[in-house]
Amino acid sequence: GDSVTQMEGPVTLSEEAFLTINCTYTATGYPSLFWYVQYPGEGLQLLLKATKADDKGSNKGFEATYRKETTSFHLEKGSVQVSDSAVYFCALSDQGAQKLVFGQGTRLTINP
Amino acid sequence: DAEITQSPRHKITETGRQVTLACHQTWNHNNMFWYRQDLGHGLRLIHYSYGVHDTNKGEVSDGYSVSRSNTEDLPLTLESAASSQTSVYFCASSTRGGGGTASRFFGPGTRLTVL
Numbered sequence: 001g002d003s004v005t006q007m008e009g010p011v012t013l014s015e016e017a018f019l020t021i022n023c024t025y026t027a028t029g030y031p032s033l034f035w036y037v038q039y040p041g042e043g044l045q046l047l048l049k050a051t052k053a054d055d056k057g058s059n060k061g062f063e064a065t066y067r068k069e070t071t072s073f074h075l076e077k078g079s080v081q082v083s084d085s086a087v088y089f090c091a092l093s094d095q096g097a098q099k100l101v102f103g104q105g106t107r108l109t110i111n112p
Numbered sequence: 113d114a115e116i117t118q119s120p121r122h123k124i125t126e127t128g129r130q131v132t133l134a135c136h137q138t139w140n141h142n143n144m145f146w147y148r149q150d151l152g153h154g155l156r157l158i159h160y161s162y163g164v165h166d167t168n169k170g171e172v173s174d175g176y177s178v179s180r181s182n183t184e185d186l187p188l189t190l191e192s193a194a195s196s197q198t199s200v201y202f203c204a205s206s207t208r209g210g211g212g213t214a215s216r217f218f219g220p221g222t223r224l225t226v227l
Contacts, residue, residue, distance in 0.1 A: 043218035102154040
C-alpha cells in the first residue's frame with residue numbers, strides 16, 4: 001500500500017539556520033503530496049502542497065518540490081525562526097482515494 | 113467563520129466503558145475523517161465518510177464505530193474502551209472531489225485516557 005517515510009526526529013537547530021526535513025513516499029499512482037504542521041496543543045494545519053511532478057509548493061518561507069524520479073518531497077527553509085518550532089508531517093493522497101497517508105512526524109525545535 | 117470543533121477536549125474513562133467523541137464542522141464538507149495520533153506512528157486513519165449515511169473503515173478501525181446522519185457531524189464511538197485506545201484523536205473534513213488534492217481542515221483534537 002501507499003506509505004510515507006520521514007527523517008527521524010527530533011531536530012534541533014539554532015535560529016536562522018537552514019532546515020531540511022526529508023520525506024520519501026511509495027505510491028502506485030500519481031499522488032498529491034502535502035506538508036502539515038502541528039503547533040503545540042493544536043490540530044494540524046496545511047503548510048503547503050504539490051499535485052504533480054516538478055511542482056513546488058511554498059508558504060511562510062517553506063518550500064518543497066515534488067520529485068517523481070526520487071519519490072521525494074523534502075521540506076526546506078532558508079532561515080528558521082523560534083516560531084517554527086512544531087511537529088511537521090509529510091502526507092500523500094492518492095488521486096482517487098481522497099484519503100491522506102501520513103508519515104510519522106518530525107519534531108523541530110529552534111533555539112534562539 | 114466556518115470551523116471544525118471536537119468535544120470533549122480531554123476525557124478520562126475506564127476500561128470497558130463506551131465512549132463517544134463528537135466532531136462538528138460548519139464548512140459544509142462532504143468528506144469527514146477520524147485519525148488517532150500516537151508517538152512514532154504519526155496519524156492513522158480510523159474511519160471516514162464521503163457523505164450522509166456513508167461510512168468506511170480505515171487502517172485501525174477495530175474497536176471503533178461511526179455513523180453519519182447529517183453533513184455536519186461524525187461522532188466516533190469506542191464500544192468498549194481499552195487501554196490501547198489511549199491516544200489523541202483528530203477529526204478532519206474536506207470538500208468532495210479534487211482528485212485527492214482537496215485540503216483537510218483538522219479539529220483541535222481530543223486527548224483520551226483509558227485507565
